[in-house]
Every structure is written in C-alpha cells, then in structure tokens.
Amino acid sequence: DAEITQSPRHKITETGRQVTLACHQTWNHNNMFWYRQDLGHGLRLIHYSYGVQDTNKGEVSDGYSVSRSNTEDLPLTLESAASSQTSVYFCASSDPSGGGTDTQYFGPGTRLTVL
Amino acid sequence: QKEVEQDPGPLSVPEGAIVSLNCTYSNSAFQYFMWYRQYSRKGPELLMYTYSSGNKEDGRFTAQVDKSSKYISLFIRDSQPSDSATYLCAMTANQGAQKLVFGQGTRLTINP
Numbered sequence: 181d182a183e184i185t186q187s188p189r190h191k192i193t194e195t196g197r198q199v200t201l202a203c204h205q206t207w208n209h210n211n212m213f214w215y216r217q218d219l220g221h222g223l224r225l226i227h228y229s230y231g232v233q234d235t236n237k238g239e240v241s242d243g244y245s246v247s248r249s250n251t252e253d254l255p256l257t258l259e260s261a262a263s264s265q266t267s268v269y270f271c272a273s274s275d276p277s278g279g280g281t282d283t284q285y286f287g288p289g290t291r292l293t294v295l
Numbered sequence: 296q297k298e299v300e301q302d303p304g305p306l307s308v309p310e311g312a313i314v315s316l317n318c319t320y321s322n323s324a325f326q327y328f329m330w331y332r333q334y335s336r337k338g339p340e341l342l343m344y345t346y347s348s349g350n351k352e353d354g355r356f357t358a359q360v361d362k363s364s365k366y367i368s369l370f371i372r373d374s375q376p377s378d379s380a381t382y383l384c385a386m387t388a389n390q391g392a393q394k395l396v397f398g399q400g401t402r403l404t405i406n407p
Contacts, residue, residue: 211393213393215397220303220399221399222301222383222397222398222399222400223339223383223385223397223400224397225394225395228393228394230393238394270338270339272338274393283341283344284341284393284395285340286338286339286340287338288337288338289336289337289338
C-alpha cells in the first residue's frame with residue numbers, strides 16, 4: 181500500500197547542531213508539506229513544495245530549509261537547532277490533480293527535542 | 296489575531312452524547328473547509344470536507360459551514376469512546392492551492 185513515512189520518529193539533539201528530518205511518500209504526489217505542532221498553536225506550515233525543484237516558505241520558515249530533488253522525498257533541515265524548535269514535526273502530501281478534495285495525507289510525525 | 300480560532304478544550308462528555316466542535320475564521324476568501332481527526336501520537340487524518348456554506352453528513356458526523364458568520368461546526372452524534380481524539384479544523388481559499396490554515400485543535404474525550 182502507498183504510504184508516507186517519516187524518520188527518525190524521535191530525535192534528541194543539542195543546540196547549534198544541524199538536523200535533517202526525512203519524509204518519504206510512495207503515492208507519487210506532487211505536493212508535499214512540512215508542519216510543526218505545538219500546544220496552543222495547532223499545525224503551522226513551515227515549507228511546502230508543489231513539485232521537483234519547487235520549494236516555498238510557509239508561516240514559520242525561519243531556521244528551516246527544504247530541497248526537492250525527486251517526487252518522493254522532502255527532507256527538512258534545521259540549520260542550527262534552537263530550543264524553540266523543540267516540537268512535533270509532521271510531513272504531508274497531496275495530489276489535487278485527481279479532482280475533488282484537498283486531502284492532505286499525514287505521516288506519523290517526528291518528535292524533536294533540542295537541549 | 297489568528298486567522299482561524301478554535302477552542303482547545305479539553306472537552307469531556309459521556310458516551311452517547313452529542314458533541315459540537317466549532318471554529319471561527321477571519322478570512323472571507325476561505326471556501327473549502329475540512330475537519331481532521333488526530334489520535335494520540337499519530338498524524339491527522341481527514342474526517343470531513345465541505346465546500347462553501349451548507350451541511351454535509353457522513354454517518355454519525357455532520358459538518359456545517361456558515362460563511363456569512365465565518366463559522367464552521369462539526370457535530371458527532373451517539374459519541375463513542377473511540378471518538379476520543381483531537382479534532383482540527385482546516386480551511387483554504389482555492390481548491391488545489393493546498394495551503395491549509397489549521398485551527399489549534401480541540402482535545403475531546405468520550406467517557407464510557
């Protein structure tokens with residue numbers, strides 16, 4: 181079955197380190213998204229991509245970067261991790277070309293702790 | 296002020312009760328409205344999708360949109376313990392634009 185996976189599921193790192201969170205989907209969806217989820221804020225969009233080589237900043241993009249070299253993967257990099265980036269990170273994908281809903285399919289999440 | 300406001304709860308009700316979850320929004324351009332359900336330590340999954348104003352029913356779930364009031368609701372009838380989860384509203388202006396704006400989520404517990 182097609183799916184979307186994230187790795188690692190849990191990560192503890194230190195302030196100032198570079199961290200990369202992986203997201204892989206097997207639906208061949210063009211659109212991919214990264215969100216962070218914090219108490220009191222719900223899901224906030226970090227970066228998104230509408231296709232290979234396309235990336236866009238979301239609401240809370242400072243300190244994060246993404247690159248899209250193929251359809252299946254959208255890794256999220258924290259250039260220099262800060263304690264404020266301690267959060268749960270969700271990757272999602274969607275394909276509006278099928279018509280109908282704007283359904284985004286979410287991965288299981290990565291719980292990141294920055295000490 | 297946030298673009299989408301949702302009472303975070305928590306909300307606790309007995310099994311069998313009717314549950315009402317609500318969101319308000321400020322952007323009149325929003326036309327597509329969604330409810331996602333998120334179980335503990337899982338990713339959100341789409342529960343209901345509606346376009347513009349009106350009602351949509353799916354089993355025990357009913358979604359309502361009132362664009363004139365910028366207000367959306369999700370009703371759960373005959374609530375079950377398995378409905379215990381966080382419910383997030385989401386909305387967007389253009390189909391296919393894919394940039395969803397989420398509410399904070401309401402944590403719901405159904406007590407047996």
